[in-house]
Amino acid sequence: MTDLSLSVTDIRILQILQNEAGISNVALAEKVGMSPSPCLRRVKQLEASGVIRRQVALLDRKKVGLGVLATIQVRLQRHTEAGAEDFAHAMNDLPEILSCWAMTGRQDFLLVAVASNIESFGDFVTHQLLSMPNVRDVQSSLVLKEYKNHTAIPLPKAI
Structure with a gap:
């Protein structure tokens, strides 16, 4: 998946995950206006494509x-x-x-x-x-x- 094939929903998911990587799938789905199952599939697709490399905790x-x-x-x-x-x-x-x-x-x-x-x-x-x-x-x-x-x-x- 390249940046040209990112949907509006994908971009919204990425924006949220960049700031709240620990957000639950249910809360993420609610914020992007989706049900949890399709939202989780989208996140997994973004991970599989390499757009999301990994999710980490940022330490002080x-x-x-x-x-x-x-x-x-x-x-x-x-x-x-x-x-x-x-x-x-x-x-x-x-x-x-x-x-x-x-x-x-x-x-x-x-x-x-x-x-x-x-x-x-x-x-x-x-x-x-x-x-x-x-x-x-x-x-x-x-x-x-x-x-x-x-x-x-x-x-x-x-x-």
Whole structure:
């Protein structure tokens, strides 16, 4: 299913689920004006098609002891497809890394990372990232204050 084949009802379901992933099927069906069985079928179709990748609980990182949030720019020594793929796969094994993007420009990758405190962040950068064989250098920036951190993506307006 592509974005062109999303019905108005699909869009409304997605808008609600982005903000209330834990909503019951009965409540969701009521909000979109459907009976529960067809609504559940629609949600399952959206999941099967990959439009809904997964539903998660969003945690407050500070309340679980992760007071440091940082962006990290990484440059690799060797710019080969295999080297980039190896680095990207390694990031999947590091729980401190929340996001990893291959980039254009001076840096090869942009990471978002969390840590409990500045010392643990420094240890992570020094002992994990900088010790990787293909990493040339890293530059990190600490987040001072979050003004916006949303996961909902903009969807076409439901009629």
